[in-house]
Amino acid sequence: MEVEHTCPECGGNARMEDVKLCLWKAERLIVIEDVNALVCDDCVEQFYDSLTRYKIDRLGENGFPKEEARRVFEVPVFSVEDVEHSVKEDAVEETESGEPSWLPDWSELEDDL
Numbered sequence: 001m002e003v004e005h006t007c008p009e010c011g012g013n014a015r016m017e018d019v020k021l022c023l024w025k026a027e028r029l030i031v032i033e034d035v036n037a038l039v040c041d042d043c044v045e046q047f048y049d050s051l052t053r054y055k056i057d058r059l060g061e062n063g064f065p066k067e068e069a070r071r072v073f074e075v076p077v078f079s080v081e082d083v084e085h086s087v088k089e090d091a092v093e094e095t096e097s098g099e100p101s102w103l104p105d106w107s108e109l110e111d112d113l
Helices: 050-060
Strands: 013-025 028-040
Touching: 028 050
Parallel strands: none
Antiparallel strands: 013 028
16 A cells, blocks of 8 residues: 655655666766655655665765666757757647647656666
């Protein structure tokens, strides 16, 4: 049975979930897997308890050396500078949630990481 939680940021419904934490260290993208977090269903904010923060700090103590990584994968990089400026902002349709209709469903990408 899943325990109900309240988001400390917006007051919405939140749940405990294992997530991937992505952060930048200089010009390197670092991904930390199996991070236990309280995730808000409304604002999508993530909150970590003190033990999880401690573990994240321990992982980063040595600067995340590549040799200690579980695995390494290639990440495609895109730039908004590569998009033509012919699309007007008011021409972008929005969904019922208010998000642009072209916004990807990020949950589909989770299996690729």
